[in-house]
Amino acid sequence: MKNVLAAFLTFIAILLVIVEPGHSFNFDDGATQLLPCTTYNIGTSGDTPSTECCNGARTLQSSTPTTDDKREACEFLKAVASSIPLIKEDKASSLFKKCGVNVPYSFSKDGNCET
Numbered sequence: 001m002k003n004v005l006a007a008f009l010t011f012i013a014i015l016l017v018i019v020e021p022g023h024s025f026n027f028d029d030g031a032t033q034l035l036p037c038t039t040y041n042i043g044t045s046g047d048t049p050s051t052e053c054c055n056g057a058r059t060l061q062s063s064t065p066t067t068d069d070k071r072e073a074c075e076f077l078k079a080v081a082s083s084i085p086l087i088k089e090d091k092a093s094s095l096f097k098k099c100g101v102n103v104p105y106s107f108s109k110d111g112n113c114e115t
Helices: 002-018 027-041 051-062 067-083 089-098
Strands: none
Touching: 027 051, 027 067, 027 089, 051 089
16 A cells, blocks of 8 residues: 555656646646556556556547647657556556557657657
């Protein structure tokens, strides 16, 4: 439980640092949508993301209709993935696929945001 709390607080701190006003993709909304995925991404909730997590992933997908939005969402996910020390890269990078969400980016510190 201590690790989950630490990961959650790290996630919130990162969001406060990387939020950039004026962009069409809203970093605060992205954080809110994917917050339920924290326990899955750090490996404390089993092999399947929660319903709330997948709902957030679907909302994120629908909130990124343009190429620029998708790139910004990708950069956001990349920054978050790079900054959470407890993140399980294999779980995070498979999140969207496990939720049945088709997006051109992944929750990965090594994601390619130019596609």
